[in-house]
Amino acid sequence: MTALAAAPARAIRAVGLRKAYGKLVVLDGIDLVVAAGTVFALLGPNGAGKTTTVNILSTLISADGGQVEVAGHDLEREPGAVRAAIGVTGQFSAVDALLSAEENLRLMADLRHLGRHEGPRRVAELLEQFDLVEAARKPVQTFSGGMRRRLDLAMTLVGDPRIIFLDEPTAGLDPRSRRVMWGIIRDLVARGVTIFLTTQYLEEADRLANRIAVLDGGRIVAEGTPDELKRLVPGGHVRLAFADAAALDRAAREFDGAARDDEALTLQVPSDGGLGSLRRLLDRLDGAAIKVNGLSVQTPDLDDVFLSLTSADSDRKVAAR
Amino acid sequence: MNALSTYLADSTTMLRRNGVRMRRYPMIWFIAGIPIVLLLLFVYVFGGTLGAGLGGVAAGRAEYIAYVVPGILLITIAGAAQGTAIAVAMDMAEGIVSRFRTMPISRASVVTGHVLASAAQTMLAVAIVVAVAIAVGFRPTTGPAQWAAAIGLVLLMTLALTWVSVALGLVSKSVETASNLPMPLMLLPFFGSGFVPTASMPEPLRWIAEVQPATPMIEALRGLLLGTPSGSSGPVAVAWCVAITLAGYLWTQRLYEREPAPR
Structure with a gap:
């Protein structure tokens, strides 16, 4: 794929990322490198700073300190170029509940300036791909959690982003919908897309990710391939x-x-x-x-890694508050 | 695409989105309904007495209809502002606005879409109220040029209050707050020349009634629709509209550029 060849080898690079709300330090200097075309999972308990990290990397909020490059563009100086290269599916449903699935996708196509012919073509393609053809004209309000999540991701894909942020993409989904979502993510990676994923499910990180960073109390406490992390525990x-x-x-x-x-x-x-x-x-x-x-x-699994790496630290965090 | 054409294209898209939302979650009957009830109340319940109090040889209910309609129109615009603030607060609570913020689109288009859609909705509500007013006996005594000027003034007033209400919707942390904050706007015509001449008010109140923006707006509309002497109220009303629009616009931009609160 030519687009892949043109992409930088490093999709995301963050050095010394910091963020605090008042006295509460959410990110305490984290470093990340995500290679293009890979899946990177940020794993951590509730309140570890996963969503804050995604929000900063996706230009939604600004960092207090640190340097970040996404798709080869400096986050602070060229937010527009970063936004053009990324897609974000956040933890909170980012669909317009008063519109239908098709109207939501059309809205994205129009905002991406896809044009009169390309827009409807792409919308039809995504409705098909995400199994939403039958529900296309129904209001999103009537959708199940799994359908909403699929539409949410389909909307993210309208502009063919090279880097996709998924903040807890399967939280609250039933096991079947979760598997469907994993399949979609694997398809994206097969097409050369870089995925930055947050999750608190170890199985999810283990199955999908090339590299995993464990975030706890605003710090990366471990980083490596799933196998490397498993070797860290007895x-x-x-x-x-x-x-x-x-x-x-x-x-x-x-x-x-x-x-x-x-x-x-x-x-x-x-x-x-x-x-x-x-x-x-x-x-x-x-x-x-x-x-x-x-x-x-x-045999040791990521649960052991997770528990042994994060349990002691959560006490420290409570004390810091 | 350059910045301006992106802004125009994205604002059109957002306007279309808000138009669909307004059709699916219609507030227009609520927005037009309250001023219509007030109109009927003031004409048929209070109109006889208040009309006689206006002075003049043949003052009565018919004369009071002519007097009260401009104030009712301002109440319509202020009431619509409440709907706008609610719609904006509801929208900001949805995840889709976060999505917009991470997309390569014109940032101002999100707010512009709300302003344009709300202004259109307000003008529609004003048209419905005017139709009801004509049905109960309102007879404007004015020519085409004055009609056009009156419509232009209503549009300016609408834009001014819409920008303020979008800001009120953005500043509200909940839909309930957004519904309450614009309430005082609806009271302004009561403390002005909307329902009774300011000359009939006691001294300090009369002074407030004459300097607050609702009075020149109402007097200017009255002058255009009914040919009553309006003095300097026309230019003063336009100046108020421009000032309020500018303040609302600047406030809105600042609020939207604020970092979204953590959820």
């Missing part, structure tokens, strides 16, 4: 479930250093999850005559 474990507290007690004495959960009557024994170590574990349990109700092998 290895996996085997989870043993017991019928009663007595069995749990005996097992806890047998496996010193394992994490016990008295409420769930479970014990987490560190393990690489391999067959050999599993057999040794079972032999030890047999040897001590401990009866186990259930067993599951857990």
